[in-house]
Amino acid sequence: MSKTILIIDDSASVRQVVNITLKSAGYEVIQAEDGKDALSKLNGQKIHLIISDVNMPNMDGITFVKEAKKLPAYKFTPIIMLTTESQEGKKQEGQAAGAKAWIVKPFQPAQLLGAVSKLILP
Numbered sequence: 001m002s003k004t005i006l007i008i009d010d011s012a013s014v015r016q017v018v019n020i021t022l023k024s025a026g027y028e029v030i031q032a033e034d035g036k037d038a039l040s041k042l043n044g045q046k047i048h049l050i051i052s053d054v055n056m057p058n059m060d061g062i063t064f065v066k067e068a069k070k071l072p073a074y075k076f077t078p079i080i081m082l083t084t085e086s087q088e089g090k091k092q093e094g095q096a097a098g099a100k101a102w103i104v105k106p107f108q109p110a111q112l113l114g115a116v117s118k119l120i121l122p
Contacts, residue, residue, distance in 0.1 A: 002026055002027055002028050003027050003028065003048040003049070003120050004027070004028040004029075004030060004045070004046060004048055005022055005027050005028070005029055005030070005047070005048060005049045005050070005051060005116070005120075006029075006030045006038060006041060006042075006047050006049075006050045006051070007019065007022070007029060007030070007031050007032070007050075007051045007052075008031075008032045008033075008034065008035065008037070008038040008050065008051070008052040008053060008056070008061065008064065009033075009052070009053040009056070009082070010033055010034055010053060010055075010056040010057060011053070014053070014082075014105070015031050017109075018051060018082070018112065019031060021109040021112055021113065022112075022113075022116070025113050025116075027116070030047070033056075034056040034057055034058040034059055034064075035052070035056060035058065035059025035060060035061060035063055035064030035067070036058040036059040037058070038050070038052070038059075038064055038068075039059070039064065039067055039068065042068060042071055042073070042074055044073050047074065047077055048077070048078075048120050049077065049078050049079075049080065049116060049119055049120050050068065050074075050077055050078070050079045050080070051079075051080045051082050051112075051116075052064055052079060052080070052081055052082065052099075053081075053082060053083050054081055054083040054084075054085045054090065054094070055083065055084070055085065061081055061083065061094070062090075062093055062094055062097050062099075065079055065081075065094065065097040065098050066097045066098070068098075069097070069098045078100045078101075078119040078120070079098060079099045079100055080099065080100065080101040080102070080103060080112075080115055080116070080119065081094045081099045081101070081102045081103070082103045082105060082107065082112070083102070083104065083105060084104065084105050085104070086104045100119055101115045101118075101119065103115060
């Protein structure tokens with residue numbers, strides 16, 4: 001059975017690139033436009049990994065991570081932040097919220113898949 005990944009980014013083009021990258025590697029993908037949209041999709045179904053942008057309207061990525069970690073079904077779901085933010089302070093804020101990895105855009109598909117394969121156990 002394939003693993004399901006939730007991708008959250010306010011940029012449709014970024015979502016499309018991440019979607020194609022993940023689907024070509026055999027993953028199922030659910031897409032959300034921002035943190036608020038993503039929370040509405042956390043309805044108890046099994047999600048193996050979340051990839052989230054940081055800077056988004058309605059609810060930013062770090063707030064989303066904090067909210068997702070409050071939900072019992074997603075408390076231990078690994079989260080990768082995929083963002084243009086490269087400042088150490090933002091990274092620490094993300095880690096404190098519960099993010100497991102930080103990838104700076106623009107990214108290489110192989111780099112993303114490498115991080116994904118480390119966080120999703122077969």
